[in-house]
Amino acid sequence: MSTLPRPTEAGAGAVRPLTRIAGALPTVLSSLLAVAIALLAGGVVIALSGQTPFPAYVALFEGAFGGRRAIAETLVMATPLILGGLGFAVASRAGLFNIGLEGQMVLGGLCAGLAAAWNPGLPLYVHLPLALLAAAIAGGIWGFIPGILKAKTGAHEVITTIMLNYLAYRISTVVIGREDLVLVNPALQATQPAVDNASLPLLLEGTRLHAGILLALLAAVVVWFLLYRTVFGYKIRTVGLSQGAAAYAGISWGRTIALAMLLSGLLAGLGGAVDAIGLHGRYYNVMLGLGFTSIAVGLVGRNNPFGVVMAGLLFGALASGATRMQNTAGIARDIVYVLLAFVILSVSALAVFQQFQQSRRQTTRARGMTYDRAADEAGEPLVEPPPPPRTI
Amino acid sequence: MTNRDGNVAAPAVEMRGIVKRFPGVVANDSIEFAVRKGEIHALLGENGAGKTTLMNILFGLYHPDEGEIRVDGRPVRFHNARDAVLAGLAMVHQHFMLIPRFTVTENVILGSEGAGVVLDRAAARERVADLSARYGLQIDPDAVVGALPVGMQQRVEILRALYQGGKTLILDEPTALLTPQEVDELYSVLNRLRESGDTIIFITHKLREVAAVSDRVTVIRRGRTVGTRQTAETTAPELAEMMVGRAVSLRVDRPPAHPGEPVLVANDLHLRGTQGHEALAGVNLELRRGEILGICGVEGNGQAELIEVLAGLRRPDRGQVLLKETDVTATGTNPRRRLGLSYIPEDRHGRGLVLPFSLTENVLLGNAEEAPFSQGGRIDYPGSRSLTERLMGAFDVRAPGPDTPAGALSGGNQQKLIIARELHREPDALLAVQPTRGLDVGAIEFVHKQLVAERDKGRGVLLISFDLDEVMDLSDRLLVIYQGRIVGEFLSGQVTRTELGLLMGGRALDEHAPAAD
Structure with a gap:
């Protein structure tokens, strides 16, 4: 699932800034193109449902970016998705498809909610980190389990993480339903409200914007640094791209993927936490599907930390705009999910297309065809001749 | 064109002014290539010189942008491989396209079963046995192909080419997988084919094979024809120079070991x-x-x-x-x-390199955990990058820079990078x-x-x-x-x-x- 990374884009140190921007430009452009295609296709669906697309999109845009509150709401919606998307990206870089973000987020939210509802009178700077730590540990364990299973037995992570998603839902339901537990409110199907000292502080009066967005942005920087500047990140990327080369370099595949899954789950757990102790002030035992949307965020963001931030903001904007679209243009919120689906489809299609082009270019060179440096630097496409049809 | 007796005879294959462009690459640049009837003609060139492209054009798999192809003196335009087969051409691929579970006969008739519903297996078997005997291929028509040694499998490919009515056989690097004995046996099969009037185009990059088996040789370099020589009248150094474009030493200069x-x-x-x-x-x-x-x-x-x-x-x-x-x-x-202990692995793409990684990141392979490449778990990218630059200079790795993905390099430059990385450790x-x-x-x-x-x-x-x-x-x-x-x-x-x-x-x-x- 992971798209081929562009090492020159983020990998190496002193790339000339211009080159770097130019290198990233096609990615940005193609993502915008993908969004445009999705909006067009969505417009057709809106028209087919008997509405007019243009006012709907105006409402969508206003709801996402029209003013302080709209922007704040976009950021709020984006926060858990960025963290979840980062989790997806880390696993993908190691060559794993973490479909268990949902379960990791559920347990992260639950543990953060429980830790925040507990009131021993700790100061903010102790209690809040403690709540976040609880979420990180819970999500991390939930990611580590499929990682270690795959490392030791080869059990496929897609299967194990899906099973663990169900298990996480059930655990959440059981814990929240316990009448004897003072930290939960079974009637409300939620934890008790988070105490102030364990809540992510509000950033902007009159909005719901909380400090979770800062945590998400910080996490993106940390993940980028980890992946592209540390030995551990190098190992993750090597393992994800070539198990043969990893073995050759003495990198333990099992250890690396297990740790990558731990990190992936940890990030997802934080994603669950920001929603609980940032947005809602408590953990609700409701299936939000944030983990599944996060997969899309990771894919659209091309598993690049900064791409994930952008994709998270895009999805946040769509989610926030959807409410306005529903209220003012009278269009069902569900149409936004159709739009999201179109975005994912067109981004994936473009990614596959580019990967195809890139691999053709690589085979051209690998087969030792004349390497025209001038043409290459001028950015001319070097395309392998189409493979001859097999003949018998 | 005159043959050995001085008579005018149409060449079996004649390709004139063949141009084939791929985006960014001119694979064939006005290539001239003529093969006489009944000769073994070696097509010599380095990897990427355009040999395979030329043969794919001849065989109808690619269409030339310019140029003319004549078979037996008649201009032809092949739209696909079937046209080429009908014109009497046959290709023996480097990697055999055989079905291991099928018998020799079944493999040979694959693709020319005829239009009928019922397969006349006995007749086909008879013809296969016949062909095998006539050319001394010594193949049992009922043997299961998967159980045959590689040299025999190649003969099955040749047999198939003959069965399809091939008069001109194109062999693409046919010795790559053979033992020396099998190579010798292949040569005698080719000689027998020539004696019975068939024409053979022998694609290779090995000078030894040119000398051993061919009557004439055409050398191409970077998509252009360098020249055609009588094999008997040329020398290995001359051919090598034609092929590479400069004098190369063919003998490894190796003083006695201590x-x-x-x-x-x-x-x-x-x-x-x-x-x-x-x-x-x-x-x-x-x-x-x-x-x-x-x-x-x-x-x-x-x-x-x-x-x-x-x-x-x-x-x-x-x-x-x-x-x-x-x-x-x-x-x-x-x-x-x-x-x-340093190790230059056999599989450059699967083991020695991570193709999407930059050259710098590939130099880190196996070194990432050590100083000076990293310290305290943090990779020193600027340092690694300048070391990579130095290694690229010292080992003549030709690439735009250390940030180029390894997959963009030619095989030779990829190998040089691996060697640079492994030798820099002074093993x-x-x-x-x-x-x-x-x-x-x-x-x-x-x-x-x-x-x-x-x-x-x-x-x-x-x-x-x-x-x-x-x-x-x-x-x-x-x-x-x-x-x-x-x-x-x-x-x-x-x-x-x-x-x-x-x-x-x-x-x-x-x-x-x-x-x-």
Whole structure:
């Protein structure tokens, strides 16, 4: 699932800034193109449902970016998705498809909610980190389990993480339903409200914007640094791209993927936490599907930390705009999910297309065809001749 | 065009002014190529010179942008391979396109079953047996192809070409997978085909094969025809120069070795292979400082397993590996690397490099955890990058820069990068597996020089290659491996190709009259 990374884009140190921007430009452009295609296709669906697309999109845009509150709401919606998307990206870089973000987020939210509802009178700077730590540990364990299973037995992570998603839902339901537990409110199907000292502080009066967005942005920087500047990140990327080369370099595949899954789950757990102790002030035992949307965020963001931030903001904007679209243009919120689906489809299609082009270019060179440096630097496409049809 | 008797005869194949452009590459640039009827014509050129493109054009798989093709004097325009087959051309591919579970007959008639519903198997079998007898191919029409040795499988391909009515056979690098004996047998098959009037185009990049089998040779370089020569009237150095564009030394310049103490020792290695057979059945070897120790053998006789055990990728079931007198049997690749073992793997793309990674990141492979590449878990990218730049300069790795993805480099430059990375550690012992596979003459020369230079610095070089010429040219001492055992040991120059070929094929030397020397 992971798209081929562009090492020159983020990998190496002193790339000339211009080159770097130019290198990233096609990615940005193609993502915008993908969004445009999705909006067009969505417009057709809106028209087919008997509405007019243009006012709907105006409402969508206003709801996402029209003013302080709209922007704040976009950021709020984006926060858990960025963290979840980062989790997806880390696993993908190691060559794993973490479909268990949902379960990791559920347990992260639950543990953060429980830790925040507990009131021993700790100061903010102790209690809040403690709540976040609880979420990180819970999500991390939930990611580590499929990682270690795959490392030791080869059990496929897609299967194990899906099973663990169900298990996480059930655990959440059981814990929240316990009448004897003072930290939960079974009637409300939620934890008790988070105490102030364990809540992510509000950033902007009159909005719901909380400090979770800062945590998400910080996490993106940390993940980028980890992946592209540390030995551990190098190992993750090597393992994800070539198990043969990893073995050759003495990198333990099992250890690396297990740790990558731990990190992936940890990030997802934080994603669950920001929603609980940032947005809602408590953990609700409701299936939000944030983990599944996060997969899309990771894919659209091309598993690049900064791409994930952008994709998270895009999805946040769509989610926030959807409410306005529903209220003012009278269009069902569900149409936004159709739009999201179109975005994912067109981004994936473009990614596959580019990967195809890139691999053709690589085979051209690998087969030792004349390497025209001038043409290459001028950015001319070097395309392998189409493979001859097999003949018998 | 005049033939040997001075009569005017239409060439079997004539290609004039063939141009084929791919975006960014001119693969064929006004190529002139003419093959006389009844000759064996070698098409010689380095990898990427445009040989295969030219033959794909001839065979109707590509359409030329410019130029004219004549077969037997008649202009032709092939739209696909079937047109080419109908015109009497046939291609024998480098990688056989046979179905292992089918019998010889079934494979041969594949694609020319005819339009009828019922297959006339008996008639087909009869014709296959007939053809086989006429050309002395000695193939049992009922044999299951998967059970045949590689040389025989190739004959099945040739048989299929003949069955389809091929008068002009195109053989694409036909010796790549054969043992020396099988190569000799192929030559005699080709000679018989020529005697019965068939025409053969023999694509190769090996000068030895041109000399051994062809009547004439056409050399192409970078998509252009350099010239056509009578094989008998040219020399290997001339052909090499035509092929590469500059004078190259074909002989490895290798002063006598001065072997020192053993640096890498294997004692009685046993390893069970994935199919349960004994991949290594008690291998003993001793690599000394200052020597190149060559291991020759047909692919699949335990070489891959031996290297994995020596490099630390696999543990042997039994036996011991000593590196500089330290028992490293139980350690992995990195401890051995630190102790002074470098390894040029056979599989550049799957093991030696991470293709999407930049050159810098590829230099980090195997080095990432050590100073100066990293400190406290943080990789020093600027430092690694400038080291990569230095290595690129020292080993002539041609690429736009250290940030270029390794996948964008030619095979030769990729191999140079691997060699640069491995030699920069100044190893005591070097494992080199198929170090020149798929490289062109210029790059091969470079790699060979590096290996000899390492030897002369007092390092032990273990060379495994399926190219017998390479092993014989480079090695100071030779071991023959057969079915997981070392079955012969010789000093350089004290053994013939024939003797090695017999041992590689599993026969003992004394069963046959030994070649006197």
